[in-house]
Amino acid sequence: MKRDLKLTSPELARQIDRLEAAHLIAKRKSGGYAISRFGMTVRSVIASLDFVAQHSDYFRNHDPSPIPDFLLRQLEPQMSVEIIAEKFGPLSLVMERGEAIREFYWIISDSIPKFVLPQVKMKIKQGVKFRALYPKEYLDRVKPTLGEEIVRGVEFRVVDEVKIVACVTDQFGYVCLPRSSDKAIDRSCFMFSSNPKYRTWCGQLFDYYWSKSNLR
Numbered sequence: 454m455k456r457d458l459k460l461t462s463p464e465l466a467r468q469i470d471r472l473e474a475a476h477l478i479a480k481r482k483s484g485g486y487a488i489s490r491f492g493m494t495v496r497s498v499i500a501s502l503d504f505v506a507q508h509s510d511y512f513r514n515h516d517p518s519p520i521p522d523f524l525l526r527q528l529e530p531q532m533s534v535e536i537i538a539e540k541f542g543p544l545s546l547v548m549e550r551g552e553a554i555r556e557f558y559w560i561i562s563d564s565i566p567k568f569v570l571p572q573v574k575m576k577i578k579q580g581v582k583f584r585a586l587y588p589k590e591y592l593d594r595v596k597p598t599l600g601e602e603i604v605r606g607v608e609f610r611v612v613d614e615v616k617i618v619a620c621v622t623d624q625f626g627y628v629c630l631p632r633s634s635d636k637a638i639d640r641s642c643f644m645f646s647s648n649p650k651y652r653t654w655c656g657q658l659f660d661y662y663w664s665k666s667n668l669r
Contacts, residue, residue: 542640628656
C-alpha cells in the first residue's frame, strides 16, 4: 500500500491513525484495517459533495430539503446537470423539446399553464403516458376546465402541498427547488439534463412523492 501511495512507513502510520481517529476505518480482530460503517456512509456522499461544490452558487441560494436524503446523496457530476436560468422557466424547454417525447411524461407541480395543454393532447394521441401530481385544492379547482381528453388521458394524484417542481420524460428531466430566501419554488433557475443517469434519478424522485400521494 505504501508503494501505491508513495508514502514512507511513518507517513502511512500517521494517515492510518488519522482515519481511525475520524472513525472512517476500524481495526479488524484478525489484524489490518477495513472501512467502517461510518466510512462507507462518508464514501457514499462524496460524489454528491462534488456535485454540490460544482453547482455551489445554485445551492447557496436554493433549499434542497424537499429532496429526500437518500436521493440527495446520489447526485453526482457524471449526471451532466446544467443549471439553467430561464425567465419563462422549464416549460419553455418542454415546448421546444417536447416533440421528441415518445414514451412518458411525469410531473410534480403546483400549476398547469394553459399554453401546454395542446401539446399534452397531441402527446396523449401519440400514446405518451402521463402522470401528474398536484396540490389537492388546486386540482379540484382546475380539473373541470381541462377537458375530457386530458382528464381521461392523464393519471392524476394529489398531495396537500407541493414543495418542489420536478419532471421526468424519456428525453430529459428537470427539478426546480425553493429559494432559500422565501421558500417559494424558483422556476427561473433549475437543474436540467438529458443524461440517462439524471433521468433515472428524477424518476426516483417522482416515485418518492407519487408513493406518498392519493388517487384523484
